[in-house]
Amino acid sequence: MTQNQHTRNPITLFFGVLTVSFLIFAVTSLVLLRSSQEKQQQHSYDETGLAALQVRLHYEMLLGKLAAVESATLQGSVDDAVVAFDVLYERLKVLPGRPTYDKLLDEETLALQRQVLTALTQEIPFIDGAADGDGKLLLGMYQRLLPLKHKVDRLGHRPVQVASDRRAQATQDLEDQSNLFFWIITGFIVSGLIFTIVIFRQLKTQHNLSESLRRSRDEAEQASAAKSQFLSHMSHEFRTPMNAILGFAQLLDMDKLEFKHQQSVKQILNSGNEMLSLINQVLALEHINVGNVKLDPTPVEPKKVLQECYDMLRTNAADRDVQVRIVEPDQAVANIFVTDHLRLQQIIFCLLSNAINYNRPQGTVSMFVEMASDLDIKFSVQDTGVGIPLDQQDDVFQAFNRLGREAQDIQGTGVGLTIAHELVKLLGGSIHFTSIPGQGSTFWIVLPLIPPPVPITNGA
Secondary structure, eight states: OHHHHHHHHHHHHHHHHHHHHHHHHHHHHHHHHHHHHHHHHTOOTGGGTHHHHHHHHHHHHHHHHHHHHHHOOOHHHHHHHHHHHHHHHHHHHHGGGSTTHHHHOOHHHHHHHHHHHHHHHHTHHHHHHHHTTOGGGGTTHHHHHGGGHHHHHHHHHHHHHHHHHHHHHHHHHHHHHHHHHHHHHHHHHHHHHHHHHHHHHHHHHHHHHHHHHHHHHHHHHHHHHHHHHHHHHHHHHHHHHHHHHHHHHHHHHHSOOOHHHHHHHHHHHHHHHHHHHHHHHHHHHHHHHTTOBOOOEEEEOHHHHHHHHHHHHHHHHHHTTOEEEEOOOOTTSOSOEEEEHHHHHHHHHHHHHHHHHTSOTTOEEEEEEEESSSSEEEEEEEEOSOOOOGGGGGGTTSTTOOTTOTTSSOOOOSOHHHHHHHHHHHTTOEEEEEEETTTEEEEEEEEESSOOSSOOOBOO
């Protein structure tokens, strides 16, 4: 499943990036296409080259007026010729400076414009004289300006041709942009469709996975509930005959029996108590796992808890020839702090029981209580036992793992440290240890002097 996810994610990312890229390109192309269309629709008069063409028309008009003057020196014809000259001259003079004509007029056309303008400039004195009333000054001007016809024709048609070519190129560019936009939109649709299919398949797979996980969770919860119910039922079934056995054994222990019978009775009591302890530990771990642990914070005397645990395990320590001592705390240690007395007792009991059981003959166990900080108190249990191998220290708090000690004569289920670890967390603290193989181990817990405002519970 993990491999499939690693396979799908790059595919999804690829098509997602591809779709977004096509979308960006599509928007950009649409903007450029729209801008080009607007430019095509907003061509100004100057962009068509018609201003140059009108120069040629005004030139022909001037020649017509001059021809009329040559045929009959009428004042009206002279005035018309003067006006036609002025219009032609001004239009020709300002032609290079008109908008876009820097692109429409090449060097050859500009040279023609300058030549024609120079020729007209030479006629200005005659035009001024005619404007002052001497119309005879216009005689002969027709013949002088007629040779300019070829140049004026080229000057008029060349910009129009350039403008036409530019419009054709713009039209072609617009068509190319339209084609590009079409293919980009096509790519966007195709990649978007593939991306949608991939996402849909992933969502479907995710839904199926969620359903599978939900079913697995429900099955696990049902199995856990069945296991808890079974353990609870079996514990009562075990406890009933076990209590009877222990009761009769205690009655026998009170009688004066022969030595070998007394030893047998003590063996029954020890084994029965050990069995009852194992049942209680398994049930305690099960209650923690299902969240059925309630906490009852009350004022607790640290040293008194250590003494209570020692009293409960005094006989076990004597049987194993292990000396247990409680180190007197210094004056800085709080006399009372608030926590769950029973849960703290369970934790210390588990640590002390392990320190005794896994110790060597004539070994020692030391219990300490000290301040870890101004707000935390520390309980430590130190032994001189066999220690824990380095390669097994990561598994210390794993349930039902006795770290390879199953073949030894030490009874247990391997859940004591697991219970201690979970209970410490419920109390808002932490548990730690150091161990040197062949020299011993030290386990310690750190608890807050005052529990959090809301009591820490695990379940109802």
